[in-house]
Amino acid sequence: KAGVTQTPRYLIKTRGQQVTLSCSPISGHRSVSWYQQTPGQGLQFLFEYFSETQRNKGNFPGRFSGRQFSNSRSEMNVSTLELGDSALYLCASSFRRGPGTDTQYFGPGTRLTVL
Amino acid sequence: AQSVAQPEDQVNVAEGNPLTVKCTYSVSGNPYLFWYVQYPNRGLQFLLKYITGDNLVKGSYGFEAEFNKSQTSFHLKKPSALVSDSALYFCAVRDEKKSSGDKLTFGTGTRLAVRP
Numbered sequence: 001k002a003g004v005t006q007t008p009r010y011l012i013k014t015r016g017q018q019v020t021l022s023c024s025p026i027s028g029h030r031s032v033s034w035y036q037q038t039p040g041q042g043l044q045f046l047f048e049y050f051s052e053t054q055r056n057k058g059n060f061p062g063r064f065s066g067r068q069f070s071n072s073r074s075e076m077n078v079s080t081l082e083l084g085d086s087a088l089y090l091c092a093s094s095f096r097r098g099p100g101t102d103t104q105y106f107g108p109g110t111r112l113t114v115l
Numbered sequence: 116a117q118s119v120a121q122p123e124d125q126v127n128v129a130e131g132n133p134l135t136v137k138c139t140y141s142v143s144g145n146p147y148l149f150w151y152v153q154y155p156n157r158g159l160q161f162l163l164k165y166i167t168g169d170n171l172v173k174g175s176y177g178f179e180a181e182f183n184k185s186q187t188s189f190h191l192k193k194p195s196a197l198v199s200d201s202a203l204y205f206c207a208v209r210d211e212k213k214s215s216g217d218k219l220t221f222g223t224g225t226r227l228a229v230r231p
Contacts, residue, residue: 004158024210025138031216031217033217033218033219035219042221042222042223042226043205043217043221045219045220048216048217048218050216050217055217056216056217056218058218090158090159092217092219094217094226096216096217097137100147100209100210100211100212100216100217101147101165101166102217103149103161104149104217104219105161105163106158106159106160106161107158108156108157108158109157109158111156115171
């Protein structure tokens with residue numbers, strides 16, 4: 001079974017631009033979450049989608065947004081990029097069967113560099 | 116609010132020796148606890164989890180972890196370290212309350228270095 005896939009793997013943008021990252025979950029998984037990983041802040045939760053609805057949101061500005069499609073694929077968008085948005089963006093998926101007991105499986109991440 | 120502490124930035128062990136990576140947590144309800152490993156330029160790989168039941172949890176690649184409710188700890192262990200175990204290890208917690216959904220709160224990570 002294929003794992004979580006993320007595209008693109010690497011991305012270079014300049015300040016003020018916007019970017020869209022894509023995530024395809026493991027087949028059958030219905031929940032997709034996004035995390036930002038930086039050396040200074042570590043791993044921080046961005047948001048979670050289940051059945052095309054945002055179920056949970058982390059403490060990030062409104063420039064960060066996301067969506068989930070009917071096939072469970074997800075995209076996240078960052079508008080008006082800032083230098084501090086440079087990070088590894090990780091997508092994770094799970095079956096979301098139980099009340100928080102499911103394991104999240106992570107993709108390889110998208111490395112975003114903002115110049 | 117839930118939180119995780121990994122008190123050691125780095126752990127150094129010799130190959131063949133036992134290893135321990137420490138983790139303590141704080142949640143309001145019962146915890147669901149996870150360990151992940153990250154190799155350079157890769158995502159996180161799931162190692163093991165504690166949901167309920169036996170306090171000693173066995174996972175992938177010979178790793179195990181012991182849940183201790185009174186000490187609010189979930190230390191990762193392996194009886195005999197391999198050089199290939201050298202990586203960044205993350206402990207994570209999820210609150211049992213359903214409103215938390217799938218959100219994981221991670222520790223800051225511990226770098227494990229196994230010398231030959």
